[in-house]
Amino acid sequence: MDPLTGRIVLGPNRYGKAENRVVRIYRDTVRHEIRDLNVTSSLRGDFEAAHTAGDQRAVLPTDSQKQTIFAYAAxxxxxxxxxYGLALARHFVDDIGPVSSARIEIEDFPWERVGDHPYTWTRTGPEVRTAAITVTGAGDTRREWVVAGLKDLVVLKSTGSGFAGFLEDPFTVLEPTDDRVLATSLVARWRYADTAAAWDRTYAGVREVMLDRFAALQSKALQQTLFEMGRAVLEAFPYLAEIRLQAPNKHHFLFDLDRFGIPNRGEVFHADDRPYGLMHVTVQREDAPDAGSAWDEYTGAA
Known part of the structure; x- marks a missing residue:
């Protein structure tokens, strides 16, 4: 193999403060509200000297980013x-000179009020709302992308799903079926065509559409279910450019009770958590605006 002779240079890089756990209590009235967030910042810009010469004059400390995240929570x-994410990203790009692009990733952990008590909640879950906001450039070159979503939405249907007619090879032992339990822990992220949207109403609507489609569809495969869920979302919300879904197949195998002389009429299952099939599906519009930096690799929070 011939040796490579090109000059060694710094490649793409970014840095930030990961997983800031921010809890905001709203005390404007006697009935308090709570917001529980996990916030990650990630900045790009002219940071070459910091890497190649240890020169930190252009580097905003990650501790300063943490302080900003908490200050903006107030x-x-x-x-x-x-x-909130747009405000943070715009601040880092507009007010911190060396920064050319900022990405804010947010996890929003839900809490449920105990009865009608004004200041007591229980943590619900495991579903988590997510958001990733990217702002880059200034003036005519300014671009902004918002990717909202959810993760760990566990859903199960006890029938209305099958899997048959699949490709077989010498190692195939799976039996086809037209009636099985279909369960998954859904991750969904949808990209807005612009930043003028009713965020909370859209989140609730997308979640409802996905669950309705999951429940109603006579599924021939998890892949088909994911595509139909994504298509239903884009049909219902014309200002969404695309949606990406990730879903493990949480297998439920009929447990053998014959050895005990007990009939099993599709009622008792063994839930097997691994290994599992893992599906990734993107559903998009052909005329959707450029995704730009919207789908940069997530840094860990969202």
């Missing part, structure tokens, strides 16, 4: 998590 978190 001053800019009255709306949706997308509004």
């Amino acid at each position: 001053t800019h978190s009255g709306g949706s998590v997308e509004d």
Whole structure:
């Protein structure tokens, strides 16, 4: 193999403060509200000297980013998590000179009020709302992308699903079926065509559409279910450019009770958590605006 002789240079890079656990209590009235967030910042810009010469003059410390995240929780978190993320990203790009692009990733952990008590909640879950906001450039070159979503939405249907007619090879032992339990822990992320949207109403609507389609569809495969869920979302929300879904197949195998002389009429299953099939599906519009940096690799929070 011939040796490579090209000059060694710095490649793409970014840095930020990961997983800031921000809890905001709203005390404007005697009936308090709570927001529980996990926030990650990630900045790109002219940071070459920091890497190649150890020169930190252009580097905003990650501790400063943490302080900003908490300060903005007090001053800019009255709306949706997308509004909060946009405010943070715009600040880093507009007010911190060396920064050319900022990405804010947010996990929003839900809490449920105990009865009608004004200041007590229980943590619900495991479903988590997510958002990833990217702002880059200034003036005529300014671009902004919002990717909202959810993760760990566990759903199961006890019938209405099959899997048959699949390709077989010498190692295939799976039996086809037209009636099986279909369960998954859904991750869904949808990209907005612009940043003028009703974030909270859209989140609730997308979630409802996906669950309705999952329940109603006579599924021939998990892949088909995911595509139909994505298509239903884009049909219902014309200002969404695309949706990406990830779903493990949480297998439920009929447990053998014959050895005990007990009939099993599709009622008792063994839930097997691994290994599992894992599906990734993107459903998009042919005329959707450029995704730009919207789908940059997630840094860990969302």
